[in-house]
Amino acid sequence: MKVEEIYRRDLNLLVALQVLVEERSVSRAAERLSLSQSAMSRVLGRLRSLLSDPLFTRQGQHLVPTEKALSINKALDEPIGSLRQLLSPIEFDPKSCDQTFTIVTTDYAMQTILPFALPRIYQEAPNVAFEFLPLQDEHLKEQLTYGRADLAICRPIYSIDCLQYGELGRVGVSCLVSKHHPLADKQMCLEDYLHFPHAMIAISDGVKSLIEQALEGHPKRRMVLRAYHLEAALAIVDTMPLIITVPADLAYLVSERYDLTVKPLPFHFTPFDYSMIWHPRCDHSPAQEWLRSIVKEECSKLIAKRVIDMGLDADTTALPK
Template structure:
């Protein structure tokens, strides 16, 4: 990216400035993050443009957009800065007990709401000054292949908008570190005492009013794919944008919904919503921590990955038992 002659006059802060402007797409917001004036950001961009021979960012009414050259450079700049941060963090070892660092974790709400409480409890004990931000990640619409559905989430973690992503994705590029946090499967969720608990047949399931979690309002999902294989359909009476909303609605209605098992284990009891065996196969996923391999050189991030693996909610199975009989796992149906 930079030739040998240029290295003698490189200001490392220019690469940091590039990274922040690329993430924010806005000079004013970048200035706030860097505690600089907007004019200082503009001056720095001018130096970068002269150095790299490209406009890099083009002004629009809503901020700036990166040029094709800037998009090409973004990954290299992120890798360079990650390596430097790793060197610095090695020189000054990360000490969780005294750190005041803030980590941003990106995850769908069905995952973040499972890991958050045990994570916070552990942080209070081992790293009381460390703060956490949760950023909701959503699958891209219109894709059934997981690597396409979660491509935007992968881009966010590579662009360093978030520190790590926790997503149901196995197929990640080789430049990423992937670590399985837990296994997740979907079950049928209903209010406690729902008639479907007594007659959980496929015919009855198709006759029920269904609730689907969809942030876009799309009524079609993986359940419909499985039903179509059997020549069957269902009525989607309601869509809601997240799992917490879904479980609160189920508590007061006769609707049924396919929800993550671990999510229900954590939150179902306080809503009197229970999980029962589905009368058709429902998906099972590995929930994985994903971040660039170069980011693991940052001892703070490496510590966070290890910590998450230690607090990954060991309780399981009780919410899919009924009348003392353990249901067979959904992935074996």
């Protein structure tokens, strides 16, 4: 029998057959299926027509199933059991999850956000695995729609109308200079910022445009390096009077590790929202709902704490006085 022929049959009748075999009574079967007794009798008639067999004979107050009814009932155990399991709510157990999650993100998130969420993730789900891919701003939709990515962590700069998202928190921007930089021991003014050569580490391409908007009407900076990874800028930070523009919390982490000096931006700059983004196909996946809840909770908490620790308010980025 072809699939489309099965589609035209009322498969609910087979469920009714199982209930009739179990109850051996039209009235009790009707009660279980929330039908009237007359409606249940009509169901039995349709079953007999569908299966070309009387299916039951009456013995006193009870129905006695025929051999065909018993044979079909036995054959239905496995498929109906599978359907019951398929249609039942899925109980997600992180400890038994062995899924590999693919996340597209920026170097910033890889260094300063995700490492603080991973310990809790692996504590709850020790068998999961991760693959991190570089964010492609212009192709974010494609990465999440047609690619292998389950989640993106970034500041989106193109339309994400067809995607779902949740905000993680606000991120500010600061500058890093070498201890030997002419500005290392003095306050940096706007003229200084525009005069010295620059390197910018990509959070997303949108951050560069935000800074350019804030500097509209001023001379353009001399950008000698723009890179995805911070290491490229660190390789030349001692060879020229370079100003490296990075997210504020990354600036503090890197300054301690590489003995650099952190400088606030010498102009008004509004912190921007960092988000996690996913395709609607992942919306109701229990595993991915669990992952997003952990990322949201841990990363939002971390970003908020850093804003307070660094003295950043909601409107501007600056070092604590």
